[in-house]
Structures are given as structure tokens and as C-alpha cells.
Amino acid sequence: MKKSVFLGALTVAGIAAGGASAGTLDDVVARGTLNCGVTTGLVGFAAPDANGVWDGFDVGICRAVAAAVLGDSQAVEFIPTTGKTRFTALASGEIDMLARNTTWTFSRDVDLKFEFVGVNYYDGQGFMVPAELGVTSAKDLDGATVCIQTGTTTELNLADFFRANGISYEPVPIETNAEAQQQYLAGACDVYTTDASGLAATRATFEDPGAHVVLPEIISKEPLGPLVRHGDNEWGDVVRWTLNALISAEELGVTSANIGEMSMEAGNNPEINRLLGTEGNLGEMLGLSADWAKNAIAAGGNYGELFEGNIGENTPVGLSRGLNAQWTDGGLLYTPPFR
Amino acid sequence: MTTLTEPPKETFRLSMLIYDTRYRSLTIQVVALIGFLVLIGWLINNTMTNLETLGKEPNFRFLWEPAGYDINQRLLDYTSQSPHIRAAVIGVLNTLVIAVMGCITATIIGVIVGVLRLSKNWIVSRLMAVYVETFRNVPVLLWIVFTMAILIETLPAPRAFRGDNATASMLLDNSVAITNRGVYIPEPLFSRGLGDIPVFWGTFEISLDLMAVIAVLIAGFYASKRIRMRADSIQEATGERPTVWYQRIAAVVVPLGVLLYALGFYLGYPELKGFNFTGGTYLRNSLIALWLALSLYTAAFIAEIVRAGILAVSHGQTEAAAALGIRPNRIMRLVVLPQAMRVIIPPLISNYLNLTKNSSLAIAVGYMDITGTLMGITLNQTGRELETVLLGMLIYLTISLSISTVMNWYNNRLKLVER
Incomplete structure (x- = not known):
């Protein structure tokens, strides 16, 4: 009896650890869908609507990453996780990324072996x-x-x-x-x-x-952000810069309304050109197509649009931007340059 | 001349391991054992390698770091600064509390229902059948969640007790409050208590008052037993039994009363103060919901076991007892049940084990058992899945094996002594 108990535990651990291999980007491309961990339902952040389609602020991040990697914002498998199951799900490879109001803390980053790619909501x-x-x-x-x-x-x-x-x-x-x-x-x-x-x-x-x-x-202080497994830096970069692209897009005035026009040909703002792939080869460096950021922004709009559409002051949730405004507006959102 | 024909000396050949039936089974067993050991070795090796790649070598040092979280129901002192190991101990105690309460209640309900299901009264036996079938055939998790939902939604919140036109009131002369957060009952207190003594280098404390009460009770019951034995011997010698029932009661009650008076015993009543009732003993609704659901669910199984046990006793026994002039309820108590016990005990053990293991569903109602503390919050805050789960399994294994040992000992005592 004792033996079988140990065996069971070891099997579970062995399989769990075996799944957490490197090369998430390749896995996602091969699979054709992104497995994204979200909450079991928190209106505005991640909740299925009346038709069973997931919608919300965190869901928007998942869709942007799917659009950047696969070119299709609908190619996401949403996996509801509770506060307890989320880290196991990520560590075991059941999900590729976790976008679920998760606070970036030292021990989670260092001890639990995760990689927080940024902050999408400054909370408390x-x-x-x-x-x-x-x-x-x-x-x-x-x-x-x-x-x-x-x-x-x-x-x-x-x-x-x-x-x-x-x-x-x-x-x-x-x-x-x-x-x-x-x-x-x-x-x-x-x-x-x-x-x-x-x-x-x-x-x-x-x-x-x-x-x-x-x-x-x-x-x-609760800086909430998406996270991935530690040790797969290519995949971490993809998620990190997709989030940065959404934030930068707002700062640069790129919206889902004008993105078609802006990405047609190189304009006179070199940073926008680099972001949208009309200049330089940033997409190639990430191992993605040149229009990765364009797809990500087109999926649900830039950061500001995602915020206003899901949790902003005109929604039932009614949150003001506060700390989550761009640094140019007195907030904390500040992305490294696309260069 | 005699010819001595010696049987040809058989030499061992390797092929005999397979073709000779004397060796074949041994060969198969050895091969299977090697295969099994290789599999285990591979699993352990695989786990260790993968954990090392993840940078998470198993170690148990986290158990001595501060837990950082609070636990509502705690039988020992515990604060958020206590180490994880202490949180685990609190969890184990909570598991044991629910297991003991559940097993006792389930046995009582189960025996009554099992006997009543055999009743000749049609309505009673049908009602019991309905109870058994509904509880047995719905998953226990649903019963737990359902019971909790009923407690939360139907009972009044503490604030309903407040004000001049309160919509709820306390029962039994303001001593019991039933709210949707749990039940508050009076607690025993001592104005001249003896205090606590620390044991195990101060890791926890034992109440001397409780010890004194238990000691006096044991002494009282022992004295009462001696009085009964004396009455028995007088009866055997003279044929006349002295009336001793008042002596036996007094032997238990009088010393206890004296002790309680000496310690300044009084009851602390719950009182609505601020947000909640304070004072009194607080039975949280998570405990009550889990306890009720587990007991009622397991009782349905025990009822069937009891019924089967009773039916297993030959009807001739009942008739023989009736022929001797024993009344029906004494036949059940003195003739049928003692024999039925031999059939009942073994499956009863496995039901006790089931109840104990089912108590790990406690987190569904937020009851902080070992699954909730060590394998729940501690796992989550430290990220030590392998260590906490292994430790948790070891604890459940220990609890289950202890229950089995005790029950097997009891079973052996009851077993028919065969010569």
C-alpha cells in the first residue's frame, strides 16, 4: 500500500515535471491554439458571456498574444483556474501563460520559478x-x-x-x-x-x-500581470513584448480604428513603423511574423481600449485609470522603447 | 551378478528455467520483480531530474518558515507568525475532530436506521429505505455543499439579532445563538482555574482543569463499577440484590460537583458584541455542514451494513430467545446484535476510513483541515507541491492505519472463539 502511494505521487510529479519542457512557442504554433489560464469568472477581467465566449481585460491579453503568435485572436483555449490551481496548471504545462489577476511577488518570481512579463494592472x-x-x-x-x-x-x-x-x-x-x-x-x-x-x-x-x-x-501593493514558466525566455519575450506593444500603442496613438491605415505603409514616426513592422525586423527577432504587433493590437485594441471597453468608467465595473494611466498622464504605465 | 542401474544424473541447463515447471514460476516472478524495480527507479530518477531542471529539489525546510496566514478554527495556539509545520498540526487536529465526530454520529444514526429499516411498520421501513437510497446515491461533495448552502441561506445573520425589533432571537434563555455563521453555545469556564502547563518544550499547553475533571470522572466511574461488582457478589451469595443505583450515581456526580465548585465553575454565555457574537463555544457552520453531511452520508452505508448483519443472524436464534421468554427489544440487544456485530465490524472499519478520507473535501466549505492548510494554503504560498502532497499522504495513511488497528483489535475481541 505504501509503495503504491509513493508510486502515484512520483508518477504525478514525474509527468508534471516532464510536461514543463522548453520551446513553448513551438508548441503553441504546432498546436495552433494558445492555452491561456484565466479566472473562473470575474466580470470585466475574464468571464464567459451569454454565448459562452470569454471576454474581459485579462482575456484581451490572451487574445492579443494568440493574434501575435498565430495571427488569429480566436485561437485561444481558455482554462479557468482558481487561486489554488493556477500555479500548478502553469508549472505542469497545462497552460502556456497565466493571465489571472496574479500579483507579482518576489517568492513567486524566484522561488516558485515563474517569469512575470510585466504589469497589466496596478492594484491594491x-x-x-x-x-x-x-x-x-x-x-x-x-x-x-x-x-x-x-x-x-x-x-x-x-x-x-x-x-x-x-x-x-x-x-x-x-x-x-x-x-x-x-x-x-x-x-x-x-x-x-x-x-x-x-x-x-x-x-x-x-x-x-x-x-x-x-x-x-x-x-x-498588488501589481497584477501575466506570467509564464521560468526558463523559456523566448516565450517569455513574446508575451512580454505583446503586452508592451499594447501599452506602447496607446502611448503612440495607435488604435484598432486607425491601425489598418497606419500599417499599410511606413509613416513618419519611426517607432510606430518599427512596432507595426513596416520598418526593421523586430518580428523576426521574436521568431514571429513582421505584423505580429499589428495583429495583437487589432485583436482588441490598444491597452487603453481594452481598459475602457472592459473595466473603464463607462462599464458596470467602473474603474478609473488612476495608477494605470500612461506615464505621460501621470500614471505608471511606461514601456521600454521598440528599438 | 546384480546390475545396479543408477538414474541418469540430471544436470541443470539454462533452458530448464523456462521449460521445467519446477523453475518456471520462480523465473517469471524474478523477471516481474526486476521489471517493477526498474520502473520505480525510472520514475524516481525521472522525477528527480525534472525537478532539478526546474530548480526545485525536494526539501522540507519551508516547514519551519512563518506561515503568514490565519486559521479560524484552531485547537492549539496559532498565529500567522507560527511556522508552516504548526499550521499543518492545526490542520491534522481539525481533520481528527471531524473524523471522530463524524464516525460517532454516523454509527449512531446508522445503527438506528438499519434496525428501523427492518421494522414491521411499513411507513417506518419505507421512510428509512428512502433515506438510505437518497443519501447513498448522491455524491458526498454535493451533500456537503448543499448543507452549507442551506445553513448560510436559511439561518439569520448575527446582525438580525441586533436592535429593538430584532428579527431573530437567541434560544434557551439567551444561551444559544444559531446564526448563518455557526452556532454559539455556552462554554464551561472556571473562576479559580488551575491554569495550563506547557508540554513538549512549550509547543502546546494542556489545561489542568480539563485533566482534573477527566481524572475525577474516571475515578467516579471506577468506584461506580466497584459498587456494582459488590452488589453482584452479594446477589450471588444471598440471592437478594441490594438497591445501589443511587450510590452508583452519587459516586460519579458528587466528586465531580465538589471539584467543579472548588474550581469556581460557571458558564460563559455568547453575547452579541460588535460584528459577531463573542464568548461561548463557536461551532462554525463549515464544521457543522461538513459534520452533518459526512455523518448522514456515511450513516446510510452503515445502516445497510447493520441491516445485513442482523439478517445474517439465523432466525432460529430469535425464536429460541423468544421461547425462553425474553422480550423483543432485549432479544435484539442481548441475542441478535452481539452476533450481528461479527458481521458488521469489518465493513464498518472501511466506512470509518471512507469518512476520514472524505473529510478531505472540507475545503469546499472552507473548513481548514490538513488538505486546507498543508496541502492547500501552504502548498500555494510555498510552491512545494511534491513535499506537501507526500507529507499529506503520509498523514492520511497514518490516520487510516491507526483507525484500522484499533478497529481490528476490537474485531478480534468480538470474534467467535473457536477451538
Whole structure:
């Protein structure tokens, strides 16, 4: 019995490790689809619509990468992952990249052997409470029952915040956002805590969003970004520069509306020319076609368009750009040059 | 002249390993064993090589780093600064709590349902059949989630207890509060308690009050047993049994009462303070949901085992007992069940094991058992899949084998002694 248990464990580990070989780019091209890990459903970031088609801000990143690599933004297999399963899925090679509100931390980058390719949303952990409780600050939450997604950095931040402020709380660990929503709305917990963007997205789906307030305290830095496995630098470069292309496109004024016209022939802005492949050979260096960035931007628009279309102020989620504005507008988005 | 014909001396040839039936089975076994060992070696080697390529050589040092997360239900002291190993211990204790509570409840319900299903009362036996079939044939995970959903959606939130026109109120003279976060019941407290003593170099503490109560209870039951034995011997000698029931009760109750009075025993009632009830013992709804679902699910299986055990006892036994003038419920208790136990115990062991292993579904309702702490949050925060899962398997294996050992010992005691 003991032997078979060990054998099972070793088989699992052996297969898992065996799948994580190098050459993801070749694998994706050979397969013809990109396996992209997303959340199990967070409106605005990644959620299937009424027709079962995945849509959202993180989904947009997956589609841009698929368009850059395969030339087809629909060639994506979306794999829903929970806070707990996401890293195993990526490490085992089940998914090629993970675009799932994942915080870039030292230990995940270094110890868990992943490669964060950049930041697509600068976030911070917040608290949501029902307005009727009359709570105005997170420091008033002494003794509260807090719903929290297990396996996330928010779990650690929460413990640190309450310990630092010398107040107590009762954690209620849950697996998915949907369960958290159910427990929170039923009053089984007083507070729901996760990234502020996630809170806004969750609140947007409530029947009466006005009855819930997001507290002013942001207790952590949560730079969220897509990540790939450590050790496959070619693939990491592809995902990193696809994200950078989307951000640069906004800065350079390239949108899904004018991209057809701009990529027809070289214009008078050399950086745009290099980005869109009408000048230089950046695509070739990545091992992609010359119009890789054009395809990526055409898939769902530039970063600004993705933001406004999925989570911006005119959507139910209603997030302002804030830190996620271009550096020219006082935000943190700043990409290295395409040169 | 006699001719001595010696049988031709047979020399061993290599082909005999296959063609000679004396050696063939041995050959096959040796080849199979070598193949098996090569396979294991390859798997271990493959795992090690791949983990090394990933830069993740197995090591268990992470167990002594601070866990960083909080656990709601903890039987020992634990803070977010405690190491991962302590979080794992908290998880193991939570697993054991649910396993013990579940096994006891499932056995009680199972025996009652199993006996009632054999009832001559048509409605009762049909009702029990419906219970057994519905619970046996729906996956236990669904029962767990379903029970949790019922608890959360139907019971009042703590804030419903607040204010002048509260929509919910506490039960039993304001001592029990049933909310959708769990049940709060009064807790025993001591105003002149003896305190705790640290054991195992201060890794955890034992309550002296609890120890004292247990010691006095054991002594009380022992005294009560002695009184009964004395009554038995008097009865055997004189044929007349002295009335001792009040002495036996007093032997248990009086010392306990004296001890509780000396320690300043009182009940701490739950009280609505701030966001939640404080004080009292808090049974979280994750515990209750898991406990109820696992007990009811496993009880359905145990009921069938009990029914089979009872039916396995020859009807002649019942008739013989009836002929001696024993009343029906005593026939069941004294004649049928003791014999049925021999059939019941072995499958009962495997159901206890099933319940314990099924408790690993706890994360579905956010109950922090060993799967939730060590193989859940710790795995996720440290990324040590192989180590945590191996450790988790080892723990479940140990728990399961311990249960088997205890139950097998019990089974051996009950077994028919054959000569």
C-alpha cells in the first residue's frame, strides 16, 4: 500500500515535471491554439458571456498574444483556474501563460520559478462592506468575519494588516469569487476582501451595488500581470513584448480604428513603423511574423481600449485609470522603447 | 551378478528455467520483480531530474518558515507568525475532530436506521429505505455543499439579532445563538482555574482543569463499577440484590460537583458584541455542514451494513430467545446484535476510513483541515507541491492505519472463539 502511494505521487510529479519542457512557442504554433489560464469568472477581467465566449481585460491579453503568435485572436483555449490551481496548471504545462489577476511577488518570481512579463494592472487590496454597517475605515473592523479567497497574496496581507493594527478578525476561507459573493450577500461574512479592482467588478454584479461600500484603505501593493514558466525566455519575450506593444500603442496613438491605415505603409514616426513592422525586423527577432504587433493590437485594441471597453468608467465595473494611466498622464504605465 | 542401474544424473541447463515447471514460476516472478524495480527507479530518477531542471529539489525546510496566514478554527495556539509545520498540526487536529465526530454520529444514526429499516411498520421501513437510497446515491461533495448552502441561506445573520425589533432571537434563555455563521453555545469556564502547563518544550499547553475533571470522572466511574461488582457478589451469595443505583450515581456526580465548585465553575454565555457574537463555544457552520453531511452520508452505508448483519443472524436464534421468554427489544440487544456485530465490524472499519478520507473535501466549505492548510494554503504560498502532497499522504495513511488497528483489535475481541 505504501509503495503504491509513493508510486502515484512520483508518477504525478514525474509527468508534471516532464510536461514543463522548453520551446513553448513551438508548441503553441504546432498546436495552433494558445492555452491561456484565466479566472473562473470575474466580470470585466475574464468571464464567459451569454454565448459562452470569454471576454474581459485579462482575456484581451490572451487574445492579443494568440493574434501575435498565430495571427488569429480566436485561437485561444481558455482554462479557468482558481487561486489554488493556477500555479500548478502553469508549472505542469497545462497552460502556456497565466493571465489571472496574479500579483507579482518576489517568492513567486524566484522561488516558485515563474517569469512575470510585466504589469497589466496596478492594484491594491481593499475591503468591501455593506453600507448599513456604517463602517468608514478598515481599522473599525475589529472582530469582523472576513471572506477571503484562499491561496492568494490577499490572505497574507490580511493577516499582516490585522496583526499590525492589533485587531482581531475571523477568516472565512473560500475557493472562488462566486462562493465569496454568495457568503457575503447572505451575511455569513461582514467583509469581503480582495484586490480593489476585483471588489469593483464583484460589486458591479450585485443587484443593488449602492448598498455596498469599498473602504478607502488600500492595504497592499498588488501589481497584477501575466506570467509564464521560468526558463523559456523566448516565450517569455513574446508575451512580454505583446503586452508592451499594447501599452506602447496607446502611448503612440495607435488604435484598432486607425491601425489598418497606419500599417499599410511606413509613416513618419519611426517607432510606430518599427512596432507595426513596416520598418526593421523586430518580428523576426521574436521568431514571429513582421505584423505580429499589428495583429495583437487589432485583436482588441490598444491597452487603453481594452481598459475602457472592459473595466473603464463607462462599464458596470467602473474603474478609473488612476495608477494605470500612461506615464505621460501621470500614471505608471511606461514601456521600454521598440528599438 | 546384480546390475545396479543408477538414474541418469540430471544436470541443470539454462533452458530448464523456462521449460521445467519446477523453475518456471520462480523465473517469471524474478523477471516481474526486476521489471517493477526498474520502473520505480525510472520514475524516481525521472522525477528527480525534472525537478532539478526546474530548480526545485525536494526539501522540507519551508516547514519551519512563518506561515503568514490565519486559521479560524484552531485547537492549539496559532498565529500567522507560527511556522508552516504548526499550521499543518492545526490542520491534522481539525481533520481528527471531524473524523471522530463524524464516525460517532454516523454509527449512531446508522445503527438506528438499519434496525428501523427492518421494522414491521411499513411507513417506518419505507421512510428509512428512502433515506438510505437518497443519501447513498448522491455524491458526498454535493451533500456537503448543499448543507452549507442551506445553513448560510436559511439561518439569520448575527446582525438580525441586533436592535429593538430584532428579527431573530437567541434560544434557551439567551444561551444559544444559531446564526448563518455557526452556532454559539455556552462554554464551561472556571473562576479559580488551575491554569495550563506547557508540554513538549512549550509547543502546546494542556489545561489542568480539563485533566482534573477527566481524572475525577474516571475515578467516579471506577468506584461506580466497584459498587456494582459488590452488589453482584452479594446477589450471588444471598440471592437478594441490594438497591445501589443511587450510590452508583452519587459516586460519579458528587466528586465531580465538589471539584467543579472548588474550581469556581460557571458558564460563559455568547453575547452579541460588535460584528459577531463573542464568548461561548463557536461551532462554525463549515464544521457543522461538513459534520452533518459526512455523518448522514456515511450513516446510510452503515445502516445497510447493520441491516445485513442482523439478517445474517439465523432466525432460529430469535425464536429460541423468544421461547425462553425474553422480550423483543432485549432479544435484539442481548441475542441478535452481539452476533450481528461479527458481521458488521469489518465493513464498518472501511466506512470509518471512507469518512476520514472524505473529510478531505472540507475545503469546499472552507473548513481548514490538513488538505486546507498543508496541502492547500501552504502548498500555494510555498510552491512545494511534491513535499506537501507526500507529507499529506503520509498523514492520511497514518490516520487510516491507526483507525484500522484499533478497529481490528476490537474485531478480534468480538470474534467467535473457536477451538
